[in-house]
Amino acid sequence: MNRNRRFVSIARSAGALLCLCAALAQGQTPVQGQTPIQGKTPVQSEAPPAAAAPPADFKTLDQQVQGVKKDVIDLNKDLFILEENLLFPANTQVAVYLSMDVGTFFALDSVTIKIDNKEVANYLYTAREVDALLKGGVQRIYLGNQKIGKHELVAFFEGKGPHGLDYRRGASITFNKGIGAKYLELKITDRVAKHEPEFTIKDWE
Amino acid sequence: MFEGSPPARGRWRWAGLLACLALVALRADAASALLGKQAPDFALHGLDGQNRRLSEYRGRVVLINFWARWAGDSRVEMPVLDRLNTTYRRAGLVVLGVSIDDDERHAGEFAAAMHVGYPILLDSGETVGRDYSLQRLPMTVLVDRSGIVRFVRVGYRRGDQPAYLAAIRELLRE
Numbered sequence: 001m002n003r004n005r006r007f008v009s010i011a012r013s014a015g016a017l018l019c020l021c022a023a024l025a026q027g028q029t030p031v032q033g034q035t036p037i038q039g040k041t042p043v044q045s046e047a048p049p050a051a052a053a054p055p056a057d058f059k060t061l062d063q064q065v066q067g068v069k070k071d072v073i074d075l076n077k078d079l080f081i082l083e084e085n086l087l088f089p090a091n092t093q094v095a096v097y098l099s100m101d102v103g104t105f106f107a108l109d110s111v112t113i114k115i116d117n118k119e120v121a122n123y124l125y126t127a128r129e130v131d132a133l134l135k136g137g138v139q140r141i142y143l144g145n146q147k148i149g150k151h152e153l154v155a156f157f158e159g160k161g162p163h164g165l166d167y168r169r170g171a172s173i174t175f176n177k178g179i180g181a182k183y184l185e186l187k188i189t190d191r192v193a194k195h196e197p198e199f200t201i202k203d204w205e
Numbered sequence: 206m207f208e209g210s211p212p213a214r215g216r217w218r219w220a221g222l223l224a225c226l227a228l229v230a231l232r233a234d235a236a237s238a239l240l241g242k243q244a245p246d247f248a249l250h251g252l253d254g255q256n257r258r259l260s261e262y263r264g265r266v267v268l269i270n271f272w273a274r275w276a277g278d279s280r281v282e283m284p285v286l287d288r289l290n291t292t293y294r295r296a297g298l299v300v301l302g303v304s305i306d307d308d309e310r311h312a313g314e315f316a317a318a319m320h321v322g323y324p325i326l327l328d329s330g331e332t333v334g335r336d337y338s339l340q341r342l343p344m345t346v347l348v349d350r351s352g353i354v355r356f357v358r359v360g361y362r363r364g365d366q367p368a369y370l371a372a373i374r375e376l377l378r379e
Contacts, residue, residue, distance in 0.1 A: 109256065110256075123248075124248040124249070124256050124258075125248075125256060126256045126258045126261060127255060127256070128261060
């Protein structure tokens, strides 16, 4: 697993470096009077007069740089997906997400996740992260590998309850890990009728 | 067996001394190995009830001070750090005190008695301390605006303040 991670990391670095070199090579125009390398003629020798040419040249160069930047971002995205596919193949992948709605009756402090009685994630939330969740953000709190078959996931939520008191609740689910990737969502919602928070786990088939 | 002749006893003394020196060198190495590397990220509970994550201070210079109430030098160092915090806070310095005391209440009482204005975080499990190769207290780490460890000082002596000042000013200028 470590070897895979190292390989992907090296591949990513190499890709970024390659793109950077390409960007430099494309953007480089020989300086006037400089000897051209391997018989290449300098660009400026055929260029139109200096007064009119620079804006168009700069525009082209800027477009090229933007293009290379986009390529780097796309390449990085592809490598990221490749890394995930290598480290967490679909037949063993389990991902757990966390979302929050309203949050009037519960101020989230931390979440602990156990799968088959083994702690796999423990996350402490800062005010900024809670704010992001309340604005509709979804956090991937766990990504790991589990064997095909039945598993039990238990999540513990800690924070401040309805009257500002310490509040700790748990929620559990038994899920069946099949051949494809498994996605679970921990949801914190307000149960207005009872004036208390509700913690549920949704199994995304 | 060890009650041998005087030259043999002398040899053992020298061996002991060398072992101690090697241990000191190893400790210094473990801490300075962090230099130039990405500071290990952490999220900890604060005494003020707020949780803080190091990576959220990216773009600012962060001084992390590991301390415990039983470490005598911490008493001397904390007022110095508080003055630095007051002076350079507006310039972009963030001071975080990380207590490795087991008892949260005692750590809180001690921090209150020291009248420090910077946040005190609790690392009673020493998980963060382990990430920072913490072996002696106090230990101070300076992290630059891009999250790289640039300064590590293990222990504290009264003459250390100018070194702190120089490092902080240099990082704030970057």
